[in-house]
Amino acid sequence: MSVEVLDASTIHNFVEDEEAFNVSVADRFARLDTDHNGLLSFSEMLKELQTLRVVETHFGIDVKPDPAELAYVYNSLFVQFDHDSNGTVDLEEFKEETKRMMLAVANGVGFLPVQMVLEEDSFLKKAVEREYSTRVAL
Template sequence: MLNRNEITTRRVATSRLQRKSSKEGEGEEQRRAKMSVELVDGATIRDFVEDETSFNDSVEGRFAALDVNRDGVLSYGEMVQELASLRLLETHFCLDEEETEAEEELRRLHGSVFAKFDRDGSGAVDLEEYRTETREMLLAVAKGLGFLPVQMVLEEGSLLKMAADRESKLLTA
């Protein structure tokens, strides 16, 4: 099992490699396409959520990126890409009719997750609904991970990646 210093060393090395490969002026799609391997445990996520400034800034940034039409709420259509990144259902080597069934199941799952975010049932998710549900989801992930570090592949710009980056900065400061 890795100790905290080994976790920090691996995160810092990963972070340095990413900074070297990062270019200024990249679009959102290019940044989201980048992924890195990070070590994350429940404390990493819990501490991120409890740091109100970091958490709120990160959530507001993700919300703004998803709010394509800038109307201050997220429609189902605007959240589809974010929901797809959750990878609720993976299908491989499907036959055509099974693939259609899997796509329908995925639409139902996405609808169900969207409904959790849309707490007031208005058909749109405002910033507070997004923040509240995101906090609950991240805390559930933290509880599930517990205290043992898990190696995860995280997308640049994801809240889990932001949590790992925050911890790396704190541990190297």
Template sequence: MSVVVLDGSTVRGFVADEPAFARSVDARFAALDANGDGVLSRAELRRALESFRLLDGAGFGSAEPAPLPADVAALYDAVFEQFDADGSGAVDRAEFRDEMRRIMLAVADGLGSQPIQVAVDDEGGSFLLEAAEHEAAEIAARVEADRSKAEAEAEAEAEAAAAVVADAK
């Protein structure tokens, strides 16, 4: 587990970087596509959702019972139908990417502009972790660019001063 600090702009920036976001979503898609046929079946997406263990009961010591199997199946079917935009019975890479973009932008809206700390899984990939790492890399690149610019300006000033001194002699 890692803890990252992020807000909605962190997530939006990651989604807006189309090549970085596509690489991330495509990697997740490939990991979920167990049989490698290029589409996610209902069973493949369900296995991924089940791995989140969101429906194991209320959790954290709650006395709430786990949901009924029929309710769980209905929920998984509804999620699958949300991803399967064309109703083909399979989720292709473009559908998966479009829905993940929509989900991530909804997360960004929910986060708003107040930074929060989030515990994320280091293993198995986390879009939020990737968003935070993406933002950190952008900040590091800007800092390096600013440093290089400042060094170049200082060098130019030193050369100009040396030229003035040389002309004065």
């Protein structure tokens, strides 16, 4: 984990850079696709969804959520990715939903720089790294 400074433009620029964004998404998809069939099952996606810790923390403090609530949340998140409701997520669905979520985060962050603690392999960290590499190249 590292503390990084970013704003909405950091995220927007990453998503709009089709090459960087698509490579990052395809890489994450390939790592999640443990059976290498080109589709993500609920169990393959669950590991990724659990890293989000959407209900396991409350203002940074670990809490023990109701297992039924947790199952409902994870199922709901999976359904968000499964656009055609066939029980699996293909690369295109994964890419489109990741893009939608990244843009939602950008809208929430706004255009004033904020400091965030980011996981090393997160899409937000990749957005910051992309921004830094383009600044250095200039």
